[in-house]
Amino acid sequence: MYVVRLLVLSSSSGMGPNIFRARLIYYFGSPFQLPEAIKDVPNLSRANIAQFARNSTNDPVDEIYGLIHLVTSPEEDRQHILGHTEGFDPTKPVDMSLYAAGAKAMNWNKRAKELDQKYPLVVFSKSYCPFSRRAKELLASYDLSPPPQVIEVDLRGAFSGRLFGSSFPGLITQHVPECHHPGKSIGGSDNLQALAANHSLKQILENAGISINLLGLSDALLTTPKSSAAAKRRFLHVPGTPGIWRIPGPTLSFLWSELRFFITPGLVNELVRGWNRPADIVDESLESFLTRRMHPVTARILGSALVHGIYATDARLLSVRAAFPKLWEMEEKGNGRLLWGLLTRSRQDRNEEKLKVEEDRQRYELGDVMPLLEGAAVFSFRDGMSSLPQALTRAIRQNPNVGIMTETEIESLQLNEEGFEITTKQTNPVRPSHVVSALPLPILHQLLPATHELPYLRTNPYSSVTSINLVFPGKRIWPRGFGYLVPRPQNDYAVDEAGILGVVFDSEALSGQDNLAPGEQITKVTVMMGGPHRNVDTRIPVVLAHLQYQLNRSKPFPEPLAVKVWENRHCIPTPMPGHLVRMERLQEALKGDLWQGRMEVIGAGVKGVSVGDCIESGRNVGLEW
Template sequence: MRSQLSEHVVVALLKPYYTIPGCQSSQSSSRSFHSTRTPPTCRSGMTPRAHRHQQRFNWTARNQTIASAERSIGEPVNSQAYTSNVAAQRSRGWSISQSAEEDYAILGGGITGLSAAHFLTKEKPTATITIYEGSKRLGGWLQSQRIEVDGGTILFEQGPRTLRPNLEGSGITILELIHDLKLTDEVLVTPKDSEAAKNRMVYYPDHLVTMPGPGQGFFEILWKLITEPALKWVLPGMYNEWFNKPRPKHLEDESIGDFLERKLGSTDAADNTVSAILHGIYAGDVYQLSAKSLLSSAWRTDGSRGSIQRGTVDLFAKGVRIISARDQSLIEKILPGLDRSFMEHLARYASVYSFKDGISTLVTALEKSLRANPRVQFKTSHRVKTLKYDQKEGLVKISTKADHQESFTKVISTLSGPNLSSITATHENPDPLPSLNSIHSVTVMVVNLYFPDPDVLPVHGFGYLIPRAIPFDQNPECALGVVFDSDAVSQQDAVLGTKVTVMIGGHWWDDFSEYPSQDEGVAMARAILERHLKITAVPTATNVGLHENCIPQYTVGHDARMKKAHFELMKAFNGKVAVAGNSYNGVGLADCVASARDVVTNPDGNLESALTGLNGFLSERKYEILDLKEARKDMRRHVELSHKSRGGKKKDR
């Protein structure tokens, strides 16, 4: 469930700090509405101008800024290496040695599981890999479907539909995957100057409100901040936040809603705007989701400086930026190998991007690549019943049938936390992984509608999201948001027309024991469009999906629970079972691919130090100083060297 109201001033206060876990609907066990419905602004994304270099920047210039930057964030930056996770485990008496026979099992054939298998084939080419998938199909929440209509075909997306061209963090791992699978020619770009890029909207209280952003003048934005009820919190909130004091030291975590109220002085930001953004990313409740987990940088700065704005201004004035050591390591390792012209094209023109045949292009290409490898075996329609550790043999045993077991030296689970916990339960120990079992997920109904009239929409843009404070009479269906698919990604259909996707449910359905039928879903979606957009036309093609428990909720205390989960996994499996996917480190599509890469390669480059996939929760995140001026110089040098090494002229795109 890793998405966003794009480049909007209204969320400028939060934008630099969003960790956006993102596979809301895209991975092996996640579905990603974030990249689809929640425009990209809230996500923590690296801006195009910050396309960082691949080599450590000028260390002299870097060191000159360390002291002042440390004061800006209120804590040491990269002052010492982490304590070795491997050493920590050995000190507890846990063995982490690996058999000479490397035999891996991957539980789940969604995007996380397929990505994990892909990275394993690169890191461990002699290992054998078995992928277990309980259903007949691969891809998990990634579901691109071609539908026949009069005159041709159209493409419906049930999961994520777009990606952001970020270099920072998880975004670069998707670009690496695209490069590995040779998919650059399949990419479709939504330009930065398009209506979809410029118009990201919320609906409050009874009309659409375009968020301040690119293409709008200063006075237009100012007038909107003064007159729009959805944005009335911005100016007084910024004033209150500037003079805010650091949070109480005893406060270990709080909800995003409580965090915003404490920082901005009212509940308006959470109720009228930010809850809409979170509906688009997590389909979750702003008063349940964790500020520490989802706004980690803002949370850190708040604890040290009090004012997020002051900390940001200080760093900007010094010409530096704080970047996590993990993200910097990924950039240095991955960026040199990427196609120069493709990267330049994305950086210069793309607001978001997708593929000619939809996001499932990634699944198709991964499956084709993995099936061509004789050391990879697929077992679809094989639902894992039990997962046990044989201490004597040092192997993990998997059973899909009562009378059959297979043994593996290492297992990577991309199942949801509760699903993994259920297959590890025994009569003696019915809940061996209580922390993973406690992860709650929400259910979302996704309704695709196609109208043959290309002008059925009264406005154009990426779409709109619906905040929690909208009056009930404006949203009795419990809708989360609406995506204007025809605007968000063009050139995927063979015929003209208008495609719209309506998302319904999420945390509003937490107490539901039954859900609407497909016909009821279409009727609800049409009622929403008629009420909000005055669309009364009848769609000629529809597609409805009910995605139960599709988006995990990182509620207050998530980091602490995942730290406990690490030790629970170590106790149960001695470092032989690792986890990846949207239950843990991000609900977005890119986050799922990144977690798959991390659990295989580990940011430190040691496969076995990954252990459980949750090692990152054991200590505070490590950060480095990025000198932007030196970074740009190094980036230019890298581009020149990369171009020369390829020995060709720049490819026009």
């Protein structure tokens, strides 16, 4: 039944033999023309071809393997096979020896296994068919390895427009595209779309021995293993003291660390203090939490440094429940003691965490990415994290149902009885039925009319960060490690401070991004500045002087080979205490009578600032539509 759709060559037995002089079969874009022996068989009607395609009851494998063998054989073999049709009787079952050019000795079971291994996915398609194009675009978005064997069936002639106008006896469907994996049909375009929507397609492809390289980024993925110096060696620079100090691991090594004077007071208090959370507190800042559970100096040094590295903000403003919910949960499980809550996790708790991780993985088409990330402490891409949105853009553009409008400034977002109207400066108004906003919340507030205001869009402040990329000649002018963070100074965020939040030793953390000539050696570093610091001086000589002091270098740094300064204005939101409750009320407003769930508000200002948080928010969009 599979062969019929590929080899239909005539409209009826009454039509002349010369109608299809230019009939072609394409595979991988390389055409070959059917030999005259096949094209001019006088009785090659649709009914006879249907009979020709039926499987022989004596054949050990499905006849589809004969067809795949035919179209994937070398040119000379194809011509030889197609030339052995003398005496062919289309009214009788076809022997597989026809596909082997009369070679009775061919082991078709063995050949079928070879074809399954070499071509685990075969797609019969037409180059001009929109359904074929849609199916191929969907498969292309998975970036499969090996890629699908695409066989383009383009039949040209007077009857080409009516080729599949009526069904053939015994066939399930008469249209291309048709996708096959080892001996079985997956179906056509609609079937593929349905399987992709319910996440079954990934499993089917993997069961066929196909690796899924989502977005085509696997080869560009760079990882830093947990055993590397970048993973094991991370530092702090305490303002007012030259040099950087290594952060100890989760062992008693902190007793010999220079940071023990900041860690020990907090650890002692945590061990002796019981439940001390006031009854009326439903959220608090991270600094307040660490001060209450540990010690003010621990909160200032360790807490503020951590917050500088993630949120570039003041730990006294950041909600502990929104930013670090595990701390809040461990305090409750440990009846007030964080360590007790961590150490007394039951087997059930650990199993539930593993189950949740596995469920999260199942919800995503992860392909062969997860094995690549096993044991990784840091990951990026050869050309930086911008590779991710660029690959997403390429994948989205392949979807015919999606249009992307770039360089388009939105002026307003209106909601009326008929739906939305989005006004832009560059194009005509856009009138969608549903809207997803990933804009910073204050920007969304500016676009909405006063009659449709949403709550809490202007509550949280946003941090501005200056990133400076520096490239120096020579190798390893920094200590081996990931980099260092800088806590809040003792005299608060004074004007005369350096304003540095942290420094990343890029050459150590992601050396795979360096594209160097033989023998060339460089050292790359990224300096993060700003956030809660005021009046930051980003002049390069000033920055280098601060780095020299913080790293306790006796000699100045060499002249940088390259410098790039990035000014990121209002780029990271600070979820303040009460953020979770405010976002719940925002969601209630969006689901209320006015908006009726037709708009979703997502992004860093709602759920979280990490790449993973933003991907999760985007993944869940529209699930209730």
